[in-house]
Amino acid sequence: MSAAFPSSAPVRTGLLLGTLGVVLFSLTLPVTRLSILLSGLSPLGVTLIRLDVAIVLAAVFLAAARARLPDPALLRDLLAVAGGAVIGFPLFMAYGVTLFPADQSPASHAIVVNGLLPFATAVAATVLCGDRPSPGFWLVALAGSGCVVGYALTLGGGAFSVGDLAMAAAVLSAATGYACGSRLSRRLPSWQVICWAVLLCAPVALPLTLALPWIDGPIPAQAWSLPSVTSLLYLGAISQLIGFFAWYRGLSLGGTARVSQVQLLQPFLSLLGAAVLLNEVLTPLTLIMTVVVATLVMIGKRMPVRVG
Structure with missing residues (x-):
């Protein structure tokens, strides 16, 4: 394993790409x-x-670049990215923002609950990528996630739904997909990682889309409006x-655990x-918490992380 320190150029570039x-x-x-x-x-x-749109674009990008098929040895990680970042996260998130009680702010509550994702991604990076964050890193990461969770409880009135x-x-789906995608980005260009993962979903996504009128009923006319x-x-x-072009490249350059903490913002x-x-x-508390969390992110990026 090699140590990744905040002063190194790859880490700085990784953090910039992760922020993008x-x-x-x-x-x-x-x-959503x-x-x-x-x-x-x-x-x-x-x-x-949304997946159909991504499938079409991914096919165009790969064809334009004349990209070669990935090594079969990478299939397991590509399937993990497909299941976690391409299908699991969007599907669970879409249901999540519709399942909160009427007296709660669904988008805001879901947004803050999603603040646990940076810590979950750091744990996944430790397990799947071999990253070894320092104790200082974990303390700052816990503080950042604790601030976000505390804010979530304040925003949602402490109610669980x-x-x-x-x-x-x-969150669990995305953390797994992020860690496996970061690992793949060391062997494939980051944009190809997400493009191939998206294409792996085509045999399931396209037939299900054609079957939507029978699953959900006729597609509403308003779905064709310009805003929709x-x-x-x-x-x-x-x-x-x-977005994954920059994200996966940033994770692979700067270290998955370290760059994942940018998600706190x-x-x-x-x-x-x-x-x-x-x-x-937007309440004053929201603005205060934004400053606090941004400060913790700045502190966290200075903590040593040994990259697997």
Whole structure:
């Protein structure tokens, strides 16, 4: 194993690319909620259509680059990325944002519950990638996740609902997909990792999409409106595909555990997006927590992590 220190150029580049990935992902939760409202589609319908968009784009990118088929030895990790980051996370998240009680803010609550993802990804990196974060790293990571969870309890009134279970499943799915994708990015270009993982889903996704009228009923006319189509295109092109180009490259360069902590900022970027898209209110507490968490991220990136 080799030590990765904050002063090294690859780590700095990894952190920058990881931050870019987080910015690109930041509207995923509020846009998922908005897409369900605008299109009238079920969570399964939104998940399938965003995946269909990603499948088409992935095929175009791979064909344009004349990419070779990946080594069969990489299939297991590609299937883990497909199951976790491509199918599991979007599907569980889409159901999660629709399952909160009417008196709770579903998008905001789901956004903050998702703040556990950085810590879960660091654990997955330790188990699957061989990263060995220092005790200082774990202390800062726990503090960051603790701040986000505490904020979640404040936002949701301390109430627990079935929506939280769906979001927990989404977090576990994404953490596994992120760690395996980072490991693959050491052997494949990061953009190819997500493109091949997306294409692996095509034999299941495309037939299910064709069967949607029989599964969910006729596709609502409002699903073809410009706002609905725009939201689905964002989810398919950015959240499902292009955001991962930067994200996986950042994880592989800077270390999965270290770069994963940049995700602590994502809930607050998403809350800002929810305020704009869904008219949710940004409270002074939200702004204070954003500053606190950003500070912890800056401290955490200085902590030594031995990369597997």
